[in-house]
Amino acid sequence: MIKGLYEAHLPISDLAVSIDFYSRLGLEVAHHGDAVTFFWIEKGKSWLGLWVTDKVETPYHPSLRHIAFHVELDDLLEARDWLSKRNIDVKTAFNFRSEQQPIVLPNHPQSHAAIYFNDPDRNSLELITPLQIDEKIDFKMMELEDWKA
Template sequence: MIKGLYEAHLPVSNLLNSIKFYKKLDLELAYQHEKLAFFWIEKGHSWLGLWETDKVDTPYHPSLRHIAWHVDIKDIRNAKEWLESKGIQITPAFGFPPEKQPLVLLNKLNAHAAIYFQDPDGNSLELIAPLRLGVGEDSTMMSLEDWDEKNN
């Protein structure tokens, strides 16, 4: 029945500024109308809606104002340089400074590599790639560089 996530939405304070930012992420603008824009994440499969609204003042919480995009492992390894080449700063996450990202999130049987940044309104954005699914044990988070050393 369920095939995947089709859409997600974020509040923004200035739609035109946000459109410029999300175009830097190589997302294709699919639709724009007054205070609303949709970007294709994967054309025909998923998109992101941006709403110009005062709801952008809602304080950040992980359950609100957060989007994580799935990327390939080879792309997560180059994500820091890719973001920086577009003038986008990596933000600290889980006690890891930008220079220690991508970081590895470990929980029970799964491991994912992730890097974090924000849009102009402080919405939390993440690029994430599965490293290991269904095998393993709990461990502490570490940088992807440390993960590679430990697992190679």
């Protein structure tokens, strides 16, 4: 069935700024045009389309302006530093104040650990990894470090 993300599209205001940003995340340009650029997320399998528009300031809704990139747990543990080295700030998610992102989301039947940040046009981006958690355990959102303890 579903094996991963095939494509996602986001509105952007400045193509050059967005190309620089997504390149710093390690994504490779698949197609570059005047008003749209596609990046490979997984070469030959999934991509991200960035569309220049004057409608970037439309009201935010996560289903329209959010992308989650699957990463392994070991990489997620290093994600805050990895983003910092690329001059990308981590953001608060779900009004959960955390200085030590990533956070663990108690979503059943599958819980996840995630870290959130924005692109230059305030599109919401997420690095996420599934976690193996006993479904019988009920818990609140917490920092990943607390979950590991």
